[in-house]
Amino acid sequence: MRAAVLALSLLAGTAQAAWQWSEPLTVNSVRGAKIYPHVESANRANVAVSGTTVGVVWEDNRSGSPQCYLAMKPATATGFQPEIQLGQAECYEPAVVALEGGRFVAAWEEAGKVHARLLPGGTALTLSTAEAGQATLAVKGDTLYAAWAEQAGRFRRIVVARLDVTTGALRAEPAQPVEAALPTDDQAWPALAVAGDGSVTVAWEDRRDRHTVPMTSHSGDNLKFSAPARLSDVPKGAGLGQSMGLGAGMGAMRPTLAAWGAQGVVAVWLDKRDFLSGYDVYAAFDPGTRRFGPNIRVQDDFGDNIAQWHAKVVGNADGRLLALWDDTRDGTPDVWLADWNGTAFGENVAVPGAAGPGAQSDPSAALDAAGGLHAIWLEQDEQAGARVRYAHATWQ
Amino acid sequence: MSLIRIILTACCLWATAVLADPPPGYPFVNFDAGLKAARASGKPIFLYFGRYGCAWCEHTNKTTFSDPALKKLYSDNYELVYVDAESGKRLTLPSGERLTEAELGARLQAFATPLFVYLTPQGDKIVQIPGFKTVQDFRDYDRYVRGGYYKQKTLLQFLDGKS
Numbered sequence: 242m243r244a245a246v247l248a249l250s251l252l253a254g255t256a257q258a259a260w261q262w263s264e265p266l267t268v269n270s271v272r273g274a275k276i277y278p279h280v281e282s283a284n285r286a287n288v289a290v291s292g293t294t295v296g297v298v299w300e301d302n303r304s305g306s307p308q309c310y311l312a313m314k315p316a317t318a319t320g321f322q323p324e325i326q327l328g329q330a331e332c333y334e335p336a337v338v339a340l341e342g343g344r345f346v347a348a349w350e351e352a353g354k355v356h357a358r359l360l361p362g363g364t365a366l367t368l369s370t371a372e373a374g375q376a377t378l379a380v381k382g383d384t385l386y387a388a389w390a391e392q393a394g395r396f397r398r399i400v401v402a403r404l405d406v407t408t409g410a411l412r413a414e415p416a417q418p419v420e421a422a423l424p425t426d427d428q429a430w431p432a433l434a435v436a437g438d439g440s441v442t443v444a445w446e447d448r449r450d451r452h453t454v455p456m457t458s459h460s461g462d463n464l465k466f467s468a469p470a471r472l473s474d475v476p477k478g479a480g481l482g483q484s485m486g487l488g489a490g491m492g493a494m495r496p497t498l499a500a501w502g503a504q505g506v507v508a509v510w511l512d513k514r515d516f517l518s519g520y521d522v523y524a525a526f527d528p529g530t531r532r533f534g535p536n537i538r539v540q541d542d543f544g545d546n547i548a549q550w551h552a553k554v555v556g557n558a559d560g561r562l563l564a565l566w567d568d569t570r571d572g573t574p575d576v577w578l579a580d581w582n583g584t585a586f587g588e589n590v591a592v593p594g595a596a597g598p599g600a601q602s603d604p605s606a607a608l609d610a611a612g613g614l615h616a617i618w619l620e621q622d623e624q625a626g627a628r629v630r631y632a633h634a635t636w637q
Numbered sequence: 638m639s640l641i642r643i644i645l646t647a648c649c650l651w652a653t654a655v656l657a658d659p660p661p662g663y664p665f666v667n668f669d670a671g672l673k674a675a676r677a678s679g680k681p682i683f684l685y686f687g688r689y690g691c692a693w694c695e696h697t698n699k700t701t702f703s704d705p706a707l708k709k710l711y712s713d714n715y716e717l718v719y720v721d722a723e724s725g726k727r728l729t730l731p732s733g734e735r736l737t738e739a740e741l742g743a744r745l746q747a748f749a750t751p752l753f754v755y756l757t758p759q760g761d762k763i764v765q766i767p768g769f770k771t772v773q774d775f776r777d778y779d780r781y782v783r784g785g786y787y788k789q790k791t792l793l794q795f796l797d798g799k800s
Contacts (some may be wrong), residue, residue, distance in 0.1 A: 264792070275732070275733060277732075277733075277734040277735070277736075279736065280739070281737070302733070302734075302735070307735055333727075374725070375725060429725055430725065446723070448689060450690075451689070451690050452688075452689050452690025453688075453689055453690070454690075455724045485692060485696065486695050487692040487695040487699075488690050488691050488692025488693070488694070488695050488696075489689075489690035489695075490690050491690075492688045492690070492691070492722065492723055492725075493687075494723040494739060494752075495739075513688075516692075516693075516749060516750075517748070517749055518748060519746075519747065519748035519749070547748065548743075548746060548747070548748045551745045569746065604745070
């Protein structure tokens with residue numbers, strides 16, 4: 242009897258537990274009506290946590306041209322330190338991962354090439370040999386990888402390189418293409434995850450089938466990749482377009498990946514299989530077999546008839562898993578969150594401070610070692626200028 | 638001769654790669670080129686927001702934009718801009734903000750493709766219309782835009798009152 246009561250109270254406690262959020266902080270120190278910050282990167286990797294230090298990267302045009310910045314905040318600080326400019330020339334789509342000891346590695350596109358830098362300090366290293374962009378990073382312990390889309394013939398293809406920081410400086414091994422053959426159409430927006438067993442999973446947008454399909458491949462730590470596999474389910478029966486003999490297929494874009502649990506990897510992306518309601522958020526799980534299972538819709542029924550944007554998956558080895566995105570179900574863009582409850586993504590919850598009047602969008606997030614959630618987003622203000630906002634949450 | 642044919646074929650293939658699925662034969666250009674041309678010519682902008690592999694875009698291209706008179710009407714009187722709903726290519730808004738073509742879809746809250754957006758020569762939005770449309774629809778929208786009716790009426794009010 243006592244055991245049953247205990248079990249019930251635990252269940253009740255679980256049911257009542259929720260993210261408890263801090264008051265939002267502003268990350269960018271320079272604002273203006275004509276300054277446009279962007280929180281955009283491959284895998285939406287714009288925030289990372291090293292120990293108790295948070296690092297946030299974004300791009301804005303305060304200097305007159307797009308530049309990328311990193312701002313850091315130690316846990317004990319009341320605000321973010323003045324930001325560090327990452328590159329020298331026009332810069333786009335910066336991504337960041339955390340190393341130990343308050344260190345970060347950022348990667349970005351600058352002057353048509355992909356660069357990376359160990360921070361704080363460190364000098365920029367050019368990673369790509371050809372024209373390239375849409376860089377992302379993934380790390381497990383000291384093992385660090387970068388992926389980007391690089392020109393190969395007429396189109397871009399996805400390449401992955403192992404990076405090394407053991408000497409205190411950033412070094413890169415030669416990049417390996419996911420596929421040796423030249424691409425037959427564009428590949429873009431790679432996402433990376435290093436699973437608990439050290440294997441590397443990459444997902445990307447692929448147009449070889451004459452429409453955009455999220456594809457995945459995986460490798461051991463030798464970067465010998467498996468044949469690409471489609472991430473999104475093949476529609477059952479003939480779709481409307483196919484029945485009319487029109488269109489190559491449905492749309493999908495911006496896959497994101499997160500290592501999850503002991504050996505798993507989870508993918509979340511924007512999917513237009515329901516073509517009248519904009520992009521929906523879909524997920525697929527690889528439990529460690531290096532094969533993704535059936536697709537699962539992430540947003541709940543209240544968000545079903547409107548478009549979702551900027552989806553991001555976040556997970557950790559302890560089994561915490563959630564997805565964030567923005568949509569306008571309450572009239573204006575708000576940031577929404579859904580936790581994985583073991584069998585499905587739960588009810589959608591608006592992120593306090595990232596919801597309500599005005600426009601709050603473009604979320605990115607990361608979990609720290611203690612399971613705390615660190616989220617950033619854009620808050621629009623046409624008069625004062627947009628802000629990059631940050632808040633921390635604990636599960637209680 | 639065969640060399641010219643090879644070069645022309647290569648150019649066509651390259652154009653296909655740059656602009657995913659606009660209707661063939663129309664002088665569609667990217668957003669920045671279209672905005673620059675509109676500011677110079679004073680013509681309004683007709684922005685076709687399409688998606689690579691989109692069935693209804695192809696249906697509209699084959700059924701509606703194949704009409705020669707419509708092609709002449711729009712080619713002569715608009716700066717034609719094609720935006721790829723899922724592309725990472727960058728464009729510059731009239732405000733000076735740089736963003737990707739896909740991000741423009743988020744700003745427009747585009748929920749379906751094709752989406753047709755009419756803009757002033759300065760790049761201000763006049764009206765946006767989603768989904769498959771007929772030749773007559775596009776003729777009506779043209780009268781609404783170039784006739785200046787949008788300054789006094791919504792599109793629905795204009796269409797209700799048209800003879």
